[in-house]
Amino acid sequence: MKDKLFLMIPGPTPVPESVLQATAKHPIGHRSSEFSSILKEVYADLKWFFQTQNDVYIFTASGTGAMDAALSNILNPNDKVLSLVMGNFGERWAKIAKTRGAEVETIDVPWGNAINPDTLKERLAKDVNKEIKVVTLTHNETSTGVMNDIETLCKIIKEHGALSVVDGVTSVGAVPVKTDEWGIDILVSGSQKGFMIPPGLSFLSCSQRAFEAYKNCKYPSFYFDFAAHKKSLEQDTTPFTPNVNLIFGLHKAFEMLKSEGLDAIHARHAKLAKGIRAAIRALGLKLLVEDDAIASRAITSILPPDGVSVPQIRSTLTKDYDIVVANGQGQFKDKIFRIGHLGFVSERDAITAIGALEATLLKLGYNFDSGSGISALIKSLAETKVTA
Amino acid sequence: MKDKLFLMIPGPTPVPESVLQATAKHPIGHRSSEFSSILKEVYADLKWFFQTQNDVYIFTASGTGAMDAALSNILNPNDKVLSLVMGNFGERWAKIAKTRGAEVETIDVPWGNAINPDTLKERLAKDVNKEIKVVTLTHNETSTGVMNDIETLCKIIKEHGALSVVDGVTSVGAVPVKTDEWGIDILVSGSQKGFMIPPGLSFLSCSQRAFEAYKNCKYPSFYFDFAAHKKSLEQDTTPFTPNVNLIFGLHKAFEMLKSEGLDAIHARHAKLAKGIRAAIRALGLKLLVEDDAIASRAITSILPPDGVSVPQIRSTLTKDYDIVVANGQGQFKDKIFRIGHLGFVSERDAITAIGALEATLLKLGYNFDSGSGISALIKSLAETKVTA
Numbered sequence: 011m012k013d014k015l016f017l018m019i020p021g022p023t024p025v026p027e028s029v030l031q032a033t034a035k036h037p038i039g040h041r042s043s044e045f046s047s048i049l050k051e052v053y054a055d056l057k058w059f060f061q062t063q064n065d066v067y068i069f070t071a072s073g074t075g076a077m078d079a080a081l082s083n084i085l086n087p088n089d090k091v092l093s094l095v096m097g098n099f100g101e102r103w104a105k106i107a108k109t110r111g112a113e114v115e116t117i118d119v120p121w122g123n124a125i126n127p128d129t130l131k132e133r134l135a136k137d138v139n140k141e142i143k144v145v146t147l148t149h150n151e152t153s154t155g156v157m158n159d160i161e162t163l164c165k166i167i168k169e170h171g172a173l174s175v176v177d178g179v180t181s182v183g184a185v186p187v188k189t190d191e192w193g194i195d196i197l198v199s200g201s202q203k204g205f206m207i208p209p210g211l212s213f214l215s216c217s218q219r220a221f222e223a224y225k226n227c228k229y230p231s232f233y234f235d236f237a238a239h240k241k242s243l244e245q246d247t248t249p250f251t252p253n254v255n256l257i258f259g260l261h262k263a264f265e266m267l268k269s270e271g272l273d274a275i276h277a278r279h280a281k282l283a284k285g286i287r288a289a290i291r292a293l294g295l296k297l298l299v300e301d302d303a304i305a306s307r308a309i310t311s312i313l314p315p316d317g318v319s320v321p322q323i324r325s326t327l328t329k330d331y332d333i334v335v336a337n338g339q340g341q342f343k344d345k346i347f348r349i350g351h352l353g354f355v356s357e358r359d360a361i362t363a364i365g366a367l368e369a370t371l372l373k374l375g376y377n378f379d380s381g382s383g384i385s386a387l388i389k390s391l392a393e394t395k396v397t398a
Numbered sequence: 399m400k401d402k403l404f405l406m407i408p409g410p411t412p413v414p415e416s417v418l419q420a421t422a423k424h425p426i427g428h429r430s431s432e433f434s435s436i437l438k439e440v441y442a443d444l445k446w447f448f449q450t451q452n453d454v455y456i457f458t459a460s461g462t463g464a465m466d467a468a469l470s471n472i473l474n475p476n477d478k479v480l481s482l483v484m485g486n487f488g489e490r491w492a493k494i495a496k497t498r499g500a501e502v503e504t505i506d507v508p509w510g511n512a513i514n515p516d517t518l519k520e521r522l523a524k525d526v527n528k529e530i531k532v533v534t535l536t537h538n539e540t541s542t543g544v545m546n547d548i549e550t551l552c553k554i555i556k557e558h559g560a561l562s563v564v565d566g567v568t569s570v571g572a573v574p575v576k577t578d579e580w581g582i583d584i585l586v587s588g589s590q591k592g593f594m595i596p597p598g599l600s601f602l603s604c605s606q607r608a609f610e611a612y613k614n615c616k617y618p619s620f621y622f623d624f625a626a627h628k629k630s631l632e633q634d635t636t637p638f639t640p641n642v643n644l645i646f647g648l649h650k651a652f653e654m655l656k657s658e659g660l661d662a663i664h665a666r667h668a669k670l671a672k673g674i675r676a677a678i679r680a681l682g683l684k685l686l687v688e689d690d691a692i693a694s695r696a697i698t699s700i701l702p703p704d705g706v707s708v709p710q711i712r713s714t715l716t717k718d719y720d721i722v723v724a725n726g727q728g729q730f731k732d733k734i735f736r737i738g739h740l741g742f743v744s745e746r747d748a749i750t751a752i753g754a755l756e757a758t759l760l761k762l763g764y765n766f767d768s769g770s771g772i773s774a775l776i777k778s779l780a781e782t783k784v785t786a
Contacts, residue, residue, distance in 0.1 A: 015424070015426060017424075017425065017426070017427060019427055021639060022425035022426070022427065022428070022639070022642055024424070025424060025425060030422045030423070030424065031422060033421060033422055033643065034418045034419060034421055034422030035418070036403070036405075036412070036413060036418065037405065037410035037413060037590065037596045037597065038403060038405070038410070038722075039405060039407055039410065039722050039724075040410065040597070042722070070458070070459055070460045070463070070597070070598055071457075071458055071459050071463065071621065072458045072638045072639045072640065072641070073638070073639065074620070074621055074637075074638040074639075075458070075459065075621045075638070077620075077621075078619065078620045078621035079621075082619070082620075087617070105620065106620045109617055109618065109619070109620045109623075110617060111616070111617050200639070202425065202639060202642075208425045208641065208642060208643040209425065209428070209458070209639045209640065209641050209642055209643075210458055210598045210640075210641030210643070210644060228499070229475070229497055229498060229499050229617075230497065231466065231470070231497070231619065232462070232465075232466045232470075232493065232494045232497045233459065233462055233463045233465075233466035233467075235497075249462075250460045250461070250462040250463070251409060251410070251460045251461065251462075251588070251590060251597045252460065252597065252598075253460070253596065253597050253598030253641070253644075254410055254590075254596060254597055255421065255596040255597075255598070256598060256641075334426075334427050334430070336427075
């Protein structure tokens with residue numbers, strides 16, 4: 011049905027109507043005092059959302075832009091980088107580091123698994139001369155729906171003396187990311203995720219140690235330059251023309267997010283993920299990530315039942331029920347489908363998704379106990395303590 | 399008056415209501431066929447607007463991002479770059495080239511002047527070993543309102559065998575920029591200018607010769623990587639999540655621009671610039687750029703009359719008449735004010751601006767023939783042949 015489409019992909023995520031309206035205002039001058047006063051609040055809100063006292067820079071760019079910014083401001087050719095890879099986005103860190111001329115080593119685990127902190131510990135123990143300058147890692151691997159234990163991993167990295175560079179694109183705003191407490195040097199995220207606004211902005215928090223590394227970077231990026239962004243931030247502005255309209259939207263979204271509260275936002279994501287996982291199990295489908303402890307709270311990866319294909323499920327969900335879910339990426343293309351429940355997603359949306367998934371499976375001839383998915387979901391939702 | 403503000407700065411420029419509404423639609427998946435079909439049209443429209451058969455890449459970034467993209471994809475450390483500088487944005491090219499480790503030489507002319515093609519010719523004649531790889535230049539210097547003779551300059555550069563890298567941020571869509579005919583290797587522009595949409599996207603056309611230089615670039619930018627963008631463009635997509643909503647807006651804006659026609663758009667800008675210049679002269683004010691031949695058609699820089707300051711003029715225009723004009727930049731701060739007439743600007747807007755400027759000057763005690771500005775403007779507008 012025209013204009014009915016509802017996104018349950020990991021990004022873009024749904025955007026509240028009031029936020030969309032805020033983005034549709036006539037632009038104002040980006041050097042005006044009116045705009046500066048909005049930016050001042052947004053910079054403060056970003057620190058709250060990133061749980062940090064570090065500066066959080068705003069880039070007019072997508073999440074990959076912030077990832078590029080992270081490494082192109084701290085790496086010199088021949089620097090040693092260790093990349094922890096468990097999916098598509100972990101691989102991206104390694105690719106970016108290579109474009110900076112770094113010597114990149116990876117610790118790879120099969121897609122669908124998390125990084126074992128002991129493996130990292132062992133590898134770093136062998137780095138007796140402290141040659142590894144940077145360790146890149148992914149908090150929530152969007153391609154698989156696995157969540158790493160960033161707290162443990164970053165503490166190990168810090169203890170070793172390397173810099174931790176973390177992809178928080180689909181984790182910031184979905185789960186606690188205690189930037190300062192866990193010692194994360196660089197954390198990046200993107201607007202079309204937990205921030206509940208359209209794509210086009212990305213964010214990067216930079217520790218004092220990371221900024222020191224920047225000072226020794228020979229050819230930092232001009233557009234993403236840390237010092238330029240730091241200086242501008244201190245003056246409630248941006249070094250170059252920002253996406254003024256998305257800043258309006260972000261300002262509005264933060265109003266909503268703050269009124270909900272950080273703990274409540276995290277609890278909502280946990281509750282939805284738990285409920286959806288219960289539903290999938292009740293339907294007799296297989297979760298890619300069986301272990302609840304490493305399951306993402308932003309996205310759930312599901313294997314189709316025998317005799318039903320991922321393209322069939324996705325296309326029926328879209329054509330008949332106006333719901334978009336994501337395909338797998340890379341080696342998981344057409345092997346899994348991924349339901350996003352990140353950002354502006356409510357219990358009603360989870361009920362809608364599971365209901366429509368049941369209808370889809372019925373249509374595609376899968377033999378299951380109809381209603382069991384919804385039943386498991388609503389039971390789980392009712393049982394999970396509401397902390398809002 | 400709240401919500402009455404009208405921007406007459408060089409960017410952000412005014413955005414049509416229908417375009418704003420298009421940007422406020424719920425985002426759709428950037429890998430959907432629906433989005434690809436929009437992108438396909440937008441890529442074609444960009445070629446039309448850039449007057450080129452070259453690929454035109456779309457970056458989710460502001461204009462400076464595209465400038466950074468231009469040089470970070472073709473330069474290696476120690477490459478020789480010649481930057482033609484006549485203002486703030488010409489200087490920016492030189493700064494970016496330096497961040498890439500290039501050896502940068504500049505030809506500087508006093509702000510408010512254009513580059514003399516003979517000076518360039520003489521300099522290149524001395525480059526007998528063809529060491530100069532890239533010449534950067536600015537079509538329309540936004541900080542002063544001077545337009546370079548890009549056609550002549552780029553032909554000289556091409557003849558020498560160097561690559562021309564042109565800032566067309568405030569010229570594309572305002573004046574003819576015949577990318578292919580004039581042999582421009584790289585041309586960049588930004589969304590919040592002649593494209594009539596908010597800031598957040600930028601564009602870059604890349605010649606075959608520039609792409610060859612890219613292939614020899616040792617550490618090209620990952621986010622702005624030419625090959626990744628070329629490959630995606632050929633598949634009607636983008637390498638990373640684009641600003642989906644601004645693409646909706648651009649699609650809508652191109653509908654309007656195509657219905658007006660390229661010649662008509664250029665004629666409108668020429669007519670408005672001519673009329674505003676006539677009005678300023680009639681009011682007895684001094685134009686920074688006296689020579690009509692090198693005057694920008696997107697922006698007009700004006701010196702305040704004796705006894706009246708730039709801040710007074712700008713603040714009265716904003717407070718009493720809800721019109722924002724720009725201050726000077728750098729050495730011209732508080733020395734000139736700049737009226738933008740770029741993008742979605744009509745004759746009515748020019749009349750409004752000159753009328754309000756007269757009212758402002760009267761209020762600030764300047765002694766002039768009241769009505770003479772409007773009279774000169776409307777006479778000029780009536781006399782200039784309409785080509786729409």
